[in-house]
Amino acid sequence: MNDDQKIVLLKKYMDRTLTDQEEADFFSWYHDVRAEEFHHLLQQTSDGGKPLVYEAASPAFLAQLNDRLTALDNEQQGARIRKISRFWWAAAAILVLAAGTWMVMKHPAAKQDMAVNKPVQDIAPGRNGAILTLADGNQITLDSIGNGQISNQNGSRVILQNGSLHYEASGAAIASINTVRTPVSRQFRLVLPDGSAVWLNAASTLKYPTAFTGHDRTVEISGEAYFEVAQDPEKPFRVKINNKATIEVLGTHFNINAYTDESSIRATLLAGSIKVNAAGGAVVLKPGQQAAIRETIQLRNIVNTGQVIAWKDGIFNFDAMGVEEVMRQLARWYDIEVVYEKNVPDIRFYGEIGRNLSLSQVLEGLKMSGVNFRIEGKRLIVLPS
Incomplete structure (x- = not known):
C-alpha cells in the first residue's frame, strides 16, 4: 500500500466511510506502523486544504482508534486484551506541539527508534506494592514476598496471587481489622471478603475487616481508590473518607480522590448509584457525575471519567x-x-x-x-x- 492509498484510508476513517475491507486494510497497516510515518501521513491528510493533524492527535480520536483496533484483535483472537498492556507509549509516543500545549499520542510501542534521550539524573516510575498491617500489628511488605497464603485470622485466609491480595472468609465468624497502605511510588489491588475489588493509588490507605459479619460492609479510605463493589442488598457497602464524608452503595463502580493536599474530596461515579453524605449535606450521584466535598457538596455533571480513573489503567x-x-x-x-x-x-x-x-x-x-x-x-x- 503506497502513501496515497494510506492517506485515503485515513481520511475515510475520519469520515467514517470505510468499507469492511478498507477497515481491515487500514487497521492491518496501523497495527504495525511506525510513529513517525503515522504522524507524517496525518500532516498530509487534509479537509479542504486544512491539515487534520491536530484533530487526529486529540486524545478522543486516538482513544477511539485504539479501542477499535483492540476490538478487532479481540474478534480475531477470541480473548480480551487490555488496551494499556498493548499500547505502551515509551518509545513510539508522538509529541504534538500546538498553541502552547503538549499531547502524547497513544500508539504501538513495538518500534524503539523514537526513544527519549535520558539525562544523567533520572528517577524510575512507581510500581505495584503495598504494606499489609494485620490485626496483631505485624506488617508484611507485599511486593517482597511470593504467591500463597500469608495469614489466617480467625478463619479468614489472606492470599497473595500475582501481585493482588485476596480474602477468603467463608469460614470466619469473627472479623479482624486489616490495613493496606501504599507508600508513594506504589499502587496495589486487593479483593475484599465479599468479592469487591479495590485499586489503591500511591500514598493511600484502606482499612477494612477480614470478614463482613455485621449488617453492613464498612471500609475506610484515605488517598485515592477505585472500587468495584459486589452487590449484596442485605449488606450495604459504606466507605468512610478521612472522617469527613461517607459513601453508601449497594453495588457499583466509583473512584474516590481524598488526598489531603487536594482542594476537595472527589467522589466520581462510573456505574450504578451512590449516596455521598458529608457535613454540608447529601447527594445521590448518577453515572458520570462527581461530588466535590469541601464545606458543602458541589455536584458536577460534566466529568471526564476516563481521566479520573486513568491512573488505575x-x-x-x-x-x-x-x-x-x-x-x-x-x-x-x-x-x-x-x-x-x-x-x-x-x-x-x-x-x-x-x-x-x-x-x-x-x-x-x-x-x-x-x-x-x-x-x-x-x-x-x-x-x-
Missing part, C-alpha cells in the same frame, strides 16, 4: 490540568519533592502518557509546553517560564 491523563495538579501526581508516583524556583507557570497541559515511563521521559513531554525543570537528587525544581 497505568496512564497519566493531564487534559486541561494546571502545573500544580500535574506536579502533585508526579510527586506521588515518583516519590519526589516538587519545588517552584519562582512563580508557578500559568500553563495547562493536554494529553496522556504512560505511568511506566521514567521521570525524565515524562518531563521531556512537559518541556515542550515551555515549562523547564531541573532534577537534584529527589527534588524536582520547576523553573520560571
Whole structure:
C-alpha cells in the first residue's frame, strides 16, 4: 500500500466511510506502523486544504482508534486484551506541539527508534506494592514476598496471587481489622471478603475487616481508590473518607480522590448509584457525575471519567490540568519533592502518557509546553517560564 492509498484510508476513517475491507486494510497497516510515518501521513491528510493533524492527535480520536483496533484483535483472537498492556507509549509516543500545549499520542510501542534521550539524573516510575498491617500489628511488605497464603485470622485466609491480595472468609465468624497502605511510588489491588475489588493509588490507605459479619460492609479510605463493589442488598457497602464524608452503595463502580493536599474530596461515579453524605449535606450521584466535598457538596455533571480513573489503567491523563495538579501526581508516583524556583507557570497541559515511563521521559513531554525543570537528587525544581 503506497502513501496515497494510506492517506485515503485515513481520511475515510475520519469520515467514517470505510468499507469492511478498507477497515481491515487500514487497521492491518496501523497495527504495525511506525510513529513517525503515522504522524507524517496525518500532516498530509487534509479537509479542504486544512491539515487534520491536530484533530487526529486529540486524545478522543486516538482513544477511539485504539479501542477499535483492540476490538478487532479481540474478534480475531477470541480473548480480551487490555488496551494499556498493548499500547505502551515509551518509545513510539508522538509529541504534538500546538498553541502552547503538549499531547502524547497513544500508539504501538513495538518500534524503539523514537526513544527519549535520558539525562544523567533520572528517577524510575512507581510500581505495584503495598504494606499489609494485620490485626496483631505485624506488617508484611507485599511486593517482597511470593504467591500463597500469608495469614489466617480467625478463619479468614489472606492470599497473595500475582501481585493482588485476596480474602477468603467463608469460614470466619469473627472479623479482624486489616490495613493496606501504599507508600508513594506504589499502587496495589486487593479483593475484599465479599468479592469487591479495590485499586489503591500511591500514598493511600484502606482499612477494612477480614470478614463482613455485621449488617453492613464498612471500609475506610484515605488517598485515592477505585472500587468495584459486589452487590449484596442485605449488606450495604459504606466507605468512610478521612472522617469527613461517607459513601453508601449497594453495588457499583466509583473512584474516590481524598488526598489531603487536594482542594476537595472527589467522589466520581462510573456505574450504578451512590449516596455521598458529608457535613454540608447529601447527594445521590448518577453515572458520570462527581461530588466535590469541601464545606458543602458541589455536584458536577460534566466529568471526564476516563481521566479520573486513568491512573488505575497505568496512564497519566493531564487534559486541561494546571502545573500544580500535574506536579502533585508526579510527586506521588515518583516519590519526589516538587519545588517552584519562582512563580508557578500559568500553563495547562493536554494529553496522556504512560505511568511506566521514567521521570525524565515524562518531563521531556512537559518541556515542550515551555515549562523547564531541573532534577537534584529527589527534588524536582520547576523553573520560571
